[in-house]
Amino acid sequence: MKGTMIIDGRKVEFDNEKNVLEVVRKAGIELPTFCYHSELSLYGACRMCIVEDKNGKIFASCSTLPKDGMEIKTHSPRLKKYRRNILELLLANHDRDCTTCEKTGNCTLQELAARFGITKVRFGELVDRLPIDTSSLGIVRNPNKCILCGDCVRMCSEVQGVGALTFAYRGSRMRITTAFDRQIGEVNCIDCGQCRAICPTGAIAIKNENCKFWELIHDENKRIVVQIAPAVRVALGEEFGYEPGEVTIGKIVAALKMLGVDEVYDTAFGADMTVIAEGQEFVERLNTGENLPLFTSCCPGWVKFAENRFPELLDNISSCKSPQQMFGSVIKEYYKEKDKNDGKETVVISIMPCTAKKAEAAREEFVHNGVRDVDLVITTQELALLIKEAGIKFEELEDESFDMPFGLVSGSGVIFGSSGGVAEAVVTSLLEKKPDNISKELMFKDVRGLANTKEATYQVGDRQVKVAVVHGLKNAENLINKIKSGEKEYHIVEVMACPGGCIAGGGQPVPVTGDVRQKRSLGLYRLDRSSQIKSSEQNPLIKSLFEGMLKDNHEILHVHRKEKADIE
């Protein structure tokens, strides 16, 4: 519908905007909201986006259709009073320890309280404190900071199809909890951290493990080896004033060195290994026709989701470890002898865009004789805090390059961080004739980008390989149901839990909007375009590794999952 509205006395044209709020924002007025996200269903609970019409009627703009001739005010004295009262009511019931809150400086409640000039709270203090839930390996839930906007609930059920979080109790006793009020670590949560990415306050935070990082760094007997996931390099800069998508990998390496890390490697190298191992596995399955389609296994959120929801598909999921775990075990293997000689113990710390990676690293199949493939997972956000804590002036750092022998990677390994990247990398590795930059972009345009579900068919040898790429587990669930019903048929399916892939993982800087996802993703594809090595198997270091250390030791690249029956 098209028309003209009068907003604060000015004419504003609208054209297909979903609601009055969108029209107001188009007019350049940032109406405050807690619960409005265009990607989630309409909730209408925070009442901050209220507007007043010419008859003095107050209504929420998020849930009102724009009408031609509609006349509204967005900051009348009444509206200001109501907004301030709503904020004051929220603050009265809020754990206001902003100085020690991880979200400080990035908290919508704090920001709006400042914007509306709330300097005192007349309605009392938070009295009945609820226990903080630290049971998850990825996140911490502090209900005392929850404003019940329901963003996490909708994210978990509508986008991720998990539904681990829901509302319970009524009136002022309402809170967000899990089924039967269990701890979040005991339920079907997949640790993706999308709830914390959308949480406007400090009610859901990343489980901060920076203390462990410092402990390891300061331990003289440890050799600290760090691996950095592709998606980190296009997002960390945001914490230091860079644009989303701007690649700051040289500075990140330099910062890590300054923090005291011994060796800094690129997880894209792990990705290159994954491409080879998964490519081999895929060709085998194509030949035997067994366990098709092959589902990717890089994303631990997806793997846990599949275990919970589609246990019958576990044989279809690639047996390859994720790049993080694969690389972790290779590093441990690589330094085995050296450690003995130097009297040191190698510790692998990975820098990940992802909270689920924390849980993945702790899974029992990745622990051998008490030694973990990856000892500690630090998210992008935690790394930013480490850098700030150490007083490093990130912007002023001179770029440094990755250490050898695992610092040389292909462009294919780097695009793992974006939805579609894994599929593109695996297909590229199987092509006899590798495409150049321009033809690559054309060839893979169907699997790139932020569309919910993407599909394409590629000619690999004499075979037509049907590829599907899906991100956001609700989308994955829908696609799987179509595959199961026979409506869709594929040979390989790439699944990433987070919308957009790892670039928008639960450990990345927030807020994450569609625009931010787009920019970070483009950052990775730019890196691919400028990379010297296009395809994983062309990486000479990979070649020598597979011909050397891994020649008779392929085992360490694969997961030896618990039997299905053991999984709850």
Add this chain to the structure above:
Amino acid sequence: MVISSFEDFRKKQSLYQKSLEKQYKKVIVCGGTGCVANGSIKIFNELKRLIEEKGILADVDLEKEHEGIGMKKSGCHGFCEKGPLVRIEPEKYLYVQVKVEDCEEIVNETLINNRPIERLMYHFNGKVYKTQESIPFYEKQTRLVLEHCGHIDAESVQEYIANGGYSALVKALEEMTPEEVCDEILHSRLRGRGGGGYPTGNKWKQVSSFKSDMKYVVCNGDEGDPGAFMDRSIMEGDPHSVIEGMIIAAYATGAKEGYIYVRAEYPLAVERLTKAIEEARKIGLLGKNILGTDLSFDIHINKGAGAFVCGEGSALMASIEGERGMPRVKAKRTVEEGLWGKPTVMNNVETFANVRKIIMNGSDWYRRYGTEKSPGTKAFALTGNVKNTGLIEVPMGATLREIIFDIGGGITGDKKFKAVQIGGPSGGCLTEEHLDMPLDFDSLTGVGAMIGSGGMVVMDEDTCMVSVARFFMNFTQNESCGKCIPCREGTKRMLQILDKIIEGKGEMRDLDLLEELADTITNTSLCGLGKTAANPVVSSLKYFRDEYIAHVVDKRCPTRTCSKLRVIRINPDLCRGCSKCSRICPVGAIEGKIKEPFKIVENKCIKCGSCIESCAFSAIEEV
């Protein structure tokens, strides 16, 4: 046996009517929740047993014509104050507060020998009221919707049909197009009885205007206001009238499925509705090709788990869909995107019960009742400090004076009338100045109250209005779904302030704060529950501000209701020092020496007042 044509229906109806005439006496025992709780089922069984013992048939099956006494369990007669109630026809005797022991006498005297039993009849001011209709409680009422309640067997579809039931449906299907049905309802100006007062005809017309593969008719029976039981009584007493209204709505709008959302705390309503639906289905009034026509419609019952907010339309639909009962915001209205996103007619129980009367008698007839803008009648649940509590029905435009003093018989104990709370926690209080105001949707809204679903709580001079406001605020806070901030947090803080005031810790600025919060909650809440949550406080602040000020400034509760504000003193001139009070005091707050005046230790005293009652010398007084 399925009734498969209009002709069939008329034959059946005439058979049932003939059978009904063969019942030379009818004994109608009230089977409403109030009377059932008082033992009316035992009375029913005992009467039936005694009658059958005498070799008289006491059956209500109307398929066969046979002589006998019709023993019926009816819906609520309304006069709950005097239950259990037994009505005898054709004499129209009403026996009140009947006990099992009275049954033998009723059978022998009234049923066999046709003699009234005076002692069981209603007495008031020395007068005995022989017939039910002559009792002032009934005499002043106009019963359209409650017509069958207390008069027919609530569990028999045959009796409903014999009494003209489903004739409106037949008329609509046989003589009217769906548009004509909508127009008739529109022209009747029937307004939603759930409280909103939205014109029902408009709703139906809108739903019928949307094209959709599926449409729904939803009956809102989630009556949750404290002290309200009109809808319950209709569902219990005349379930088929609700079903008939819904089928007519389905015909008018093109809906294929219906839901009745009833609270699980209304087990009798659930039971009777379930039975009614089954019976209607059995004879082809629900299901495919109703009465041999193209109309197919069926009804499901959905039991609510007792959340007050589920009476709010969108929360109710969320609840039916299996979601948490929370109101939803949506750009499109229920008539377009309602249950499961489909066009939906949602009306409350009483609204549906009005439909058959309008279709049967025409909208012009209907508009003779009530006021110009609010035609028809309204059922109220009359409770509180009034002599005759119960279920009543009056034309819209009746005054409070008529309801409370004529029908209700005045204030209990002949105390002074203080206020009446209309519309439960969403409504406001009305005072003496409103006693002669004609009640309808618009007049009530105009003075800050609302009809709501029709709960009417009468309060006498001993009622503390601050406590009443606190009671309702506590209710709303508990029943708020917790979704939107102003309602969830605002009602919590208002309740806190009210608690402070009744504990004597209030300050004058708290009154301003109450008003500021009320303004915010009213104007910004998501749903009706929040938008009206502050009404009890706002209206009591408006009409009884002095009482608030007495609590805040004088630290005194004028009605001596608020225990924390009581001041209890021992008059040293009267105290003989017997020590009885100090022994009775549950917290040991009274000290003294024998034969000398005792004293109350202020900071220990919990103001329970036990000492006042215990003192033989009236030496302890409340000041």
